[in-house]
Amino acid sequence: MSASYVIIGDGIAGSSAAETLREEAPDADITVITDEGEPLYNRILIKEFAKGKLPEAPISIHDEEWYAERDIDLRLDTLVTEIDPDAHALDTHEGETIEYDKLLVATGGTPTQLPVENSDAEGIHHFWTFEDARAIKRDAEAADRGVVVGAGLLGIDLAAICGAQGVEADYLMRGECWWRYALTEDGAEIIHDALREKGVTPVFESGVERFETDDDGRVTAAIDPNGERYECDWAGVAIGLDFNTEILQGTGIECDDGVVVDEHMRTSVDDVYAAGDLTRFYDTILDSYEQNGSWGSAKEQGSVAARNMIDPESESFRWVSSYSITHFDFPFLSFGHPTIGEDHAERKYSDTEWRRIAFRDGKIVGGVLIGDLSAQSAYKQLMREEREVADQTEILLEKQVDVDRLAPPQEQ
Amino acid sequence: MARQPVVTEAEPGCVSADQRVRHYDELDDETQAYIESVARGHATDGGSPDPSLSSGDVVVFTDYYRVV
Numbered sequence: 306m307s308a309s310y311v312i313i314g315d316g317i318a319g320s321s322a323a324e325t326l327r328e329e330a331p332d333a334d335i336t337v338i339t340d341e342g343e344p345l346y347n348r349i350l351i352k353e354f355a356k357g358k359l360p361e362a363p364i365s366i367h368d369e370e371w372y373a374e375r376d377i378d379l380r381l382d383t384l385v386t387e388i389d390p391d392a393h394a395l396d397t398h399e400g401e402t403i404e405y406d407k408l409l410v411a412t413g414g415t416p417t418q419l420p421v422e423n424s425d426a427e428g429i430h431h432f433w434t435f436e437d438a439r440a441i442k443r444d445a446e447a448a449d450r451g452v453v454v455g456a457g458l459l460g461i462d463l464a465a466i467c468g469a470q471g472v473e474a475d476y477l478m479r480g481e482c483w484w485r486y487a488l489t490e491d492g493a494e495i496i497h498d499a500l501r502e503k504g505v506t507p508v509f510e511s512g513v514e515r516f517e518t519d520d521d522g523r524v525t526a527a528i529d530p531n532g533e534r535y536e537c538d539w540a541g542v543a544i545g546l547d548f549n550t551e552i553l554q555g556t557g558i559e560c561d562d563g564v565v566v567d568e569h570m571r572t573s574v575d576d577v578y579a580a581g582d583l584t585r586f587y588d589t590i591l592d593s594y595e596q597n598g599s600w601g602s603a604k605e606q607g608s609v610a611a612r613n614m615i616d617p618e619s620e621s622f623r624w625v626s627s628y629s630i631t632h633f634d635f636p637f638l639s640f641g642h643p644t645i646g647e648d649h650a651e652r653k654y655s656d657t658e659w660r661r662i663a664f665r666d667g668k669i670v671g672g673v674l675i676g677d678l679s680a681q682s683a684y685k686q687l688m689r690e691e692r693e694v695a696d697q698t699e700i701l702l703e704k705q706v707d708v709d710r711l712a713p714p715q716e717q
Numbered sequence: 718m719a720r721q722p723v724v725t726e727a728e729p730g731c732v733s734a735d736q737r738v739r740h741y742d743e744l745d746d747e748t749q750a751y752i753e754s755v756a757r758g759h760a761t762d763g764g765s766p767d768p769s770l771s772s773g774d775v776v777v778f779t780d781y782y783r784v785v
Binding site for chain 2: 601677
């Protein structure tokens with residue numbers, strides 16, 4: 306009898322797993338369940354759609370025929386209501402019970418709601434799905450003034466959408482600079498200047514204490530903790546991601562702000578795997594449990610999970626992630642885990658070029674490059690090799706990094 | 718597959734519905750380095766190393782780039 310694999314989630318992790326399962330197990334029963342009404346789309350590009358730079362069609366990656374051609378049973382608009390790991394079965398909101406030999410949880414996350422007055426008013430947007438992008442674009446095209454809150458990698462997309470749609474906006478940040486956990490003010494100022502050029506004004510030591518609305522319940526202003534009032538008819542909130550793990554309650558699957566998995570993407574429960582943004586995975590490069598929310602990482606985790614679902618412990622996840630911002634005329638790239646370093650080295654090369662490397666135990670654990678990304682290959686290589694290089698920052702911070710100039714690795 | 722040169726798209730808004738669009742983050746390390754070289758105006762020795770990029774594809778980086 307054929308093995309049966311069930312995947313919850315049709316983002317890049319779930320879809321990558323489904324594709325790998327079909328390639329590696331031609332006769333298996335494969336079911337993909339998603340609560341969205343459309344198959345896999347390009348989550349990286351939905352911001353370009355919201356900016357008005359791309360039509361809808363190129364955003365879609367798979368259509369329903371793709372799944373049919375591969376004999377993958379795709380269930381759109383389907384909620385999983387309960388998982389019973391002992392019975393190897395799950396229930397859907399339609400009252401169906403689906404049995405599995407192996408289960409993959411790839412449910413991703415949902416934007417964190419801002420716990421302030423009127424945060425659910427009309428005109429206030431969170432951004433994660435293609436549906437979100439459609440609503441954001443529609444409202445932004447009609448808006449005059451915006452407010453953005455969330456000084457991280459998701460918030461800057463909302464700011465860029467305002468800039469592209471001609472919405473003058475105030476970007477309210479809690480700290481002293483954008484992405485303060487990864488950048489210093491020297492690097493962040495490059496971003497601040499670029500935002501200003503697009504009509505988006507960074508506001509520091511700010512945030513949103515409450516929103517004001519009109520009689521129709523539509524947002525009219527944001528009030529920050531200092532009492533300052535920022536008028537708006539469009540607001541974007543990106544303060545974080547809550548991982549979709551509610552369905553795992555009562556299953557015994559270990560969660561720690563995400564689903565805990567080993568390097569084979571196994572959870573703490575037999576025959577249940579997890580992949581994508583919601584994992585807290587064992588990082589074999591750092592020898593610690595980490596999280597990462599990049600497309601490439603999720604795609605790789607899906608493939609690795611699939612191979613291990615077929616042949617347990619056959620493959621390990623070992624990956625250096627990278628995430629770029631392409632809203633400005635200079636590139637920005639974050640690699641690895643730039644916020645967990647104990648030591649750092651940074652250099653500003655010009656008004657638009659800056660670099661910061663994060664170290665832990667003498668090894669590179671991540672970094673940020675602005676303006677010139679050519680050193681990323683060297684840094685990623687050093688990360689994979691787990692080289693102790695924190696004492697050689699002069700070589701690491703040269704414009705062109707030559708790893709051959711570094712002292713040879715110490716014998717372990 | 719023969720390597721294809723990459724040129725700048727004149728207007729990002731001119732991407733048609735039937736064009737395949739990829740973001741820089743979807744590319745492998747070698748292709749990312751290639752795209753960045755093109756973006757910086759550096760001469761390249763031929764074309765994109767990524768065989769999955771086909772003529773007509775668009776790559777989103779700091780600008781929009783079209784594979785020809």
